[in-house]
Amino acid sequence: MTDVTSEEETYKALEDQALMERLTLRDLTAFRTLYNRYSSLVYSASLRVLRDASLAEDVVQEIFLRIWRKPESYVATRGKFATWLTSVTRNRAVDAIRSRNRRYRHETASPEEQEWDVPGDERDDPALTAEMSDQRRIILTALSGLPAEQRRVIELAYFGGLTQQEISDKLDQPLGTVKTRIRLGMQKLKAALSPEVT
Amino acid sequence: MSTKQMDCEQVAEILDAYSLGASEPDEARGLEEHVSDCVRCWEQLNEAQRAAAMLALAIPVEDAPAGLEERIIREAARESRPATSIFDRFRVGWPTAAGAFGLAGVAALVFAAVLQVQLSDLRGDNSDLENLVAVEEQTIVDMRDIMFVFLRADDLATLDVEPVGPEAAEAAVTYTWSQKDQTGFILCEGLPPLAEGQVYQAWFTLEGSPQSAGTFSSHNGSCNMPLGLTESGPPSGLGITIEPEGGSTSPAHGEYILYTSFGD
Numbered sequence: 001m002t003d004v005t006s007e008e009e010t011y012k013a014l015e016d017q018a019l020m021e022r023l024t025l026r027d028l029t030a031f032r033t034l035y036n037r038y039s040s041l042v043y044s045a046s047l048r049v050l051r052d053a054s055l056a057e058d059v060v061q062e063i064f065l066r067i068w069r070k071p072e073s074y075v076a077t078r079g080k081f082a083t084w085l086t087s088v089t090r091n092r093a094v095d096a097i098r099s100r101n102r103r104y105r106h107e108t109a110s111p112e113e114q115e116w117d118v119p120g121d122e123r124d125d126p127a128l129t130a131e132m133s134d135q136r137r138i139i140l141t142a143l144s145g146l147p148a149e150q151r152r153v154i155e156l157a158y159f160g161g162l163t164q165q166e167i168s169d170k171l172d173q174p175l176g177t178v179k180t181r182i183r184l185g186m187q188k189l190k191a192a193l194s195p196e197v198t
Numbered sequence: 199m200s201t202k203q204m205d206c207e208q209v210a211e212i213l214d215a216y217s218l219g220a221s222e223p224d225e226a227r228g229l230e231e232h233v234s235d236c237v238r239c240w241e242q243l244n245e246a247q248r249a250a251a252m253l254a255l256a257i258p259v260e261d262a263p264a265g266l267e268e269r270i271i272r273e274a275a276r277e278s279r280p281a282t283s284i285f286d287r288f289r290v291g292w293p294t295a296a297g298a299f300g301l302a303g304v305a306a307l308v309f310a311a312v313l314q315v316q317l318s319d320l321r322g323d324n325s326d327l328e329n330l331v332a333v334e335e336q337t338i339v340d341m342r343d344i345m346f347v348f349l350r351a352d353d354l355a356t357l358d359v360e361p362v363g364p365e366a367a368e369a370a371v372t373y374t375w376s377q378k379d380q381t382g383f384i385l386c387e388g389l390p391p392l393a394e395g396q397v398y399q400a401w402f403t404l405e406g407s408p409q410s411a412g413t414f415s416s417h418n419g420s421c422n423m424p425l426g427l428t429e430s431g432p433p434s435g436l437g438i439t440i441e442p443e444g445g446s447t448s449p450a451h452g453e454y455i456l457y458t459s460f461g462d
Contacts, residue, residue, distance in 0.1 A: 031274055035267055043262035045254040053263070060262055061270050068274045079248055086254035087247065094219060136255045143256055157220035158253050164220050179215065186214035190249045 008033075016081035023071035031068055038082065039064070041132065042089045048159045049093035059093050082132055094161035135196065142192035150185030153178055204228035209239045217246035351376040359436060359458040365390050366438075366455040369419075373436055373458065375427055384414075384438075386421040390455065395443045400425060401454070403435035411436075413445040432460045 011019070011033040022030035042063055046056035063085070066073070074084055143151055156167045164182065168175040209232050215221045216229050233240040359371040368388040375382025384400060392398070397415055400423065401408040414423040427433075437454035439446075 028271065028275055032267070032271055035270065039262040039267065040259050041254065043266075044257055044259045047260060048254075048257045057263060057266055060266060061273070064270050065273060065277075069277070078244075079251075082255075083248055083251040087251040090251070090254060091219070132255060135252060139252045139256045154218060154253070157215065157218035158250060159257075162220065163222055164215050165222060167220065179211075182218065182220065183211070183214050186217070186246060186249065190245060193249050193252060196248070196252065 017076050020067075020071050020074055020076075020081065023068060031064075034067070035064055038085055041082070042085065045086055045089045046093045049090060049161060050097055055096060056093070059089065059096060063089050063092060082135070090158065097161055138193060138196060139189075142189050145192060146185050146188055150181045150188070153181045154185050154189075157182060204232045206232075206236060206239055209233065209236070210242070213239070213243050213246050217243065217250040219250075351379055353378045357436070357458045357460065359384070359386075359438065359456045362437075362454045362457050369456060371421075371438070371456050373425065375425075375432070377427060377432060381424065381426045384421060384423045384425050386416070387419060389416045389419045389421060390440075391419070392416070392440060396440055397443050397445060399439050399441040399445050399449075401437045401439065401449060402433035403437065404433050406434075408437065408449055409433075410445060410447065413441065435459045 007029065011029055014022075014030070014033070016034070016037075019030045019034050023034075039060060043056055043060050046059040046063075047053060050056050050059065066088075067085075074081060078084065146154075153167055153171075156162050156170065157164070160167075162170065164178050165175060167173075168178045171178070209229050212221050212225050212229060216226055221229065229239075229243070233243050354374060354376050356372050356374040359373055361367050361369055366389065369386060369390070370388055371384060371386040373382060373384050389398065392415070397413040398421065399413045400411040402411050403409075411425050412423065414421055435457060437449070437457040439449045439451070439454055441450050
């Protein structure tokens, strides 16, 4: 008889790429392992964008079933699975929110509500893998080095789904100022994250 | 801005905003067109996009809601099941009238009940069984469609599949079918246990020769398996053997553990 516990441990020890390869063989245990590894991250990212638990659930379901249906959509040579997954999640969540009434969203999601976790806070989160925890520490440290106004426009762009013009309108700041803040902020982030992103 | 005039310098101005999803649509089109032909800008864009994607790791992490996992796994399991002709063939609407329901109809309901009991037994904490539960739950949905066929069928018949030797002496197996709808199922209790790597295999006797009707396993000796018929009519017999996993092209030992003749 199969030792289920042992099998679970075996799957948990597999790297993302190995699990994704097993998905092409319709391996449900590999799928469940990936879900358990990343569902919190996907849900949190969706929730941050959508501000609606029900819609965030829908995005989580859509993202994971998309992975199940087309595991080949992830190409390992293009980057880490977690990075790809969060990017896909963010894009889908932004698509979802753009399909809703923009005005409603703008009225309900204030910039103050969308502050980063705690820039500089390097706590481990038990829901994250060791590798993701390392990356979390790196990105939080990098964000803590940015001026608040640069963090704010990056946040509004990435999680708010706003264009630079929309951020300009929202913050009542000149468009040129917004563009400069985004560019300077991203340059600093890329420099701080250099080992991770190059 | 004209998309055809964007150069490397212009792309450098907007690629950070693009990687955050904050560029205007015409800017985005210009950038995409440019990087499709410019390796240097393409690499810079990749770098910016990786940095942007890492932002998601900075947010507070919340557990996904309870119940979502099972919903997703169940849907994945449903999609992973190959479409079987028998299910597709009998995917029908609600019957307009219930047909004769007698003994075979009762067997059909027992069949559904057994599925439910198995499902309850399978519920557990480990992922392997949870996967199995997800598949079984979908099986019940599929079986419900077959039940609709049975409930309206007016030619249901049931045969006992009798033990041939002492090995299956405790087994109680029936085969219920509707020739008109060309469908049927085996229902069993008390099947002898299988060794590792073994399955049960059902055989129809057609023109004097055994023809495989499919393999199946049991749960604590219970089984249920859809087993359709051909248009040409019922076979002359139905037997069950124990075979290596994957089944055999003919009964491995030439002996059935259970068998029944269909008679005239």
